[in-house]
Amino acid sequence: MNDSLIIFDTTLRDGEQSPGASMTKEEKIRIAKQLEKMRVNVIEAGFPAASIGDFEAVQAVASTVKDSTICGLARAVENDIRRAGEAIKPANSGRIHTFIATSPIHMEKKLRMSPDEVVERAVWAVKLARQYTDNVEFSPEDAGRSNPDFLCRVIEAVIEAGAGTINIPDTVGYNVPEQFGALFKHLISNIPNSDKAIFSAHCHNDLGLAVANSLSAVQNGARQIECTINGLGERAGNTALEEVVMAVKTRQDVFGIDTQINTQEIVPASKLVANITGFAVQPNKAIVGANAFAHESGIHQDGVLKHRETYEIMRAEDVGWTANKMVLGKHSGRNAFKTRLEELGIVIETEQELNELFVRFKDLADRKHEIYDEDIQALVTDNNTVMTENESYKLVSLKVSTETGEQPQAQVTLWVEGDEVQATAQGGGVVDATFKAIESMVNSGASLELYSVSNVTNGTDSLGETTVRMEKAGRIVNGQGSDTDIVTASAKAYINALNKLKADPQKAHPQSV
Structure with a gap:
């Protein structure tokens, strides 16, 4: 193991904690299959105790992915560990990742536990997790601000209890590379049984140092990196998988190790995650940015x-x-379309879903001559055409008018809770008018926090993809919509966000008490 760097992807868990980045079970499966195709070693699929939906999503990923280890996160709490154990049961290879805080401020202010109690709870949690799998990972939360000698004590005890991976998180992104690397060197040198575990780094990017800190950890003995696609994650994000992987691959002279990652799948993974979450990649982003x-x-x-x-x-x-070469066109048949969906790792549950998606594909092909993989991914993500039982609103029709010197106007027809409703509004532009017309019918009470537009592929006939971020009573959601007409895409994104706000309350945060 020491000559290979294990890539532990937590896009589906820590990445999903970005405000508004929640994913459905089907979306998690799509991303997990792409991660498997990329040969990611470990996929942290979620926090099973957070909600029934998250439990089912982890279980579904565990049932679908065959080549990667599937991991479930659990606090050092009995219900969390048992839920994680049940969720990963279908996996060919399953792991439970349990954690408890070890920094003085967390132990005193959050846990209200003494150091002795924390050690006892950590050992107990690892032993309970071992009842479900031999593959147990332990994290001392906020290790970057913990006392090194106390970390040695905790880690020695959990390794003795059966933890095979020890993850050192810089939970608040406070460390700098020299300091973080020195911590790994200290732990590995001073813990008597450190040779019985793989040491891992999990860094946050609050100071823009997540990748640098992770690489410093590797130079000082870490052999697993926890990271996310596009650096997705709460606050300023996590270590970017693509940057760590290409750094060790490009600078073999410095690191002397490599990963098992199929690097040619990095950009497709980046585009898929951006498409599903609505978090666009900045053009100058390393490796996966359009200008890279x-x-x-x-x-x-x-x-x-x-x-x-x-x-x-x-x-x-x-x-x-x-990877975005043209694969289909207006003359492509249903079977060719279905085959391409399967090649992209997109699972369609029913014939009705496939038929509806094929109709949308043909409609797009009539408007856009060349259909790329990104277009197909966007079609699947944009689920605003068909109203499901979980949705309260659906776009029926949209008519806009704009003229130099005149105020833009939009006429929108929606299905609202089963009834067809129509409204007309004026605004500063046609998108503004469209949003005002929708709001006059639904009265959501939500505020629009962000509106962004990007093209899925090149050309003026490209699918336009829009993202809106909305907030209501402290809950934040992202809505996505795509169409060759950017105003229609905007309306779809707004309605998608409204449906998410109307759905079940936001799930629990894994670090909440």
Whole structure:
């Protein structure tokens, strides 16, 4: 194990804690299958005790994924551990990840437990988790602000109890690389049974140092990195999987280890996660940003044309930037469409769903000559065409008018709780008018926190993808919509967010008491 870096992806758990980034069971399965295709070692699929929905999602991922280890998170609480154990039961390889805080401020203010009680609870939690699986991971929460000697005491005890992976989290993103690396060196050197466990790093990006801290941990003995696609995560996010993987791959001279990751699946994974969560990737984002391999400077362009390595240390093809080639068109049949869905890891449960999706595909093909994988992913994510039993609102029709010197106007027809309702409104633009017309019918009481637009692929006939973020009574949701008409896409995104606000309350946070 020491010559290979284990990649532990927590997009489906910690990444989902980004405000508004909650995923459905079906969306988690789609992402999990892509992670499996990428050869991720461990997939943390969720926090089973948080809600029935999260339990079912972890269980579904455990039943679907065959090649990666499926992990469920659990506080050092009996119900959490038992729920996690039940959820991962269908997995070919399952892991329980249990944690308890060890920093003085957390023990005193949050847990209200003494250090002795924390050690006792940690050992008890690991032993209980071992009743369900031999693969148990333990995290001393807020390790980055914990006393190193106390960490040694806790970790030695949980390894003795059967924990095979010890994860050191920089929970609040407080550490700097030299300090974090030194902590790993201290722990591995001073814990007598440290050779019986794999040490792992889990870093948050509050100071923009998550990747740097993780790599420093690797240089000091860590052999597992916990990370997310696109660095998704609460607050400023987590360690970005794509950056860690390509750093150790590109700088073998420094790290001397590599991962098992199929790097050509990195960009498809990035686009899928962005599509499902509505968290767009910034153009200058390392590895997966649209400009990551673009050269504006004439000097750089000239150098790359003469010899690529003058200004490029990686090949765009190696991380999957050639993966969006055209696969289908308006003459493609239902079977070809179904086959491509399967190749993309998209599971369609019923013939009715497939038929409805195929109708939408043909409609798109009539408006857009070239259909790319990203277009298909967006079609599946955009579920606003068919009204399900969990949805209260559905877009029926939209008519807008705009003219220089005149105030834009929108006429919107919705299904609202089974009734067809229509409203007309004016606004600063056609999107503003559309949102005002919708609000006049639903009276949600929610505030619009963010509105963003991006193109799924290149060209003026591209699907436009919109994201809206809405807040009501402290609850934040993201809504997504896609269409070749950006105003229609905007209406779909707004309605998608309204349906999420209307659905079940937000699930519990895994670090809540």
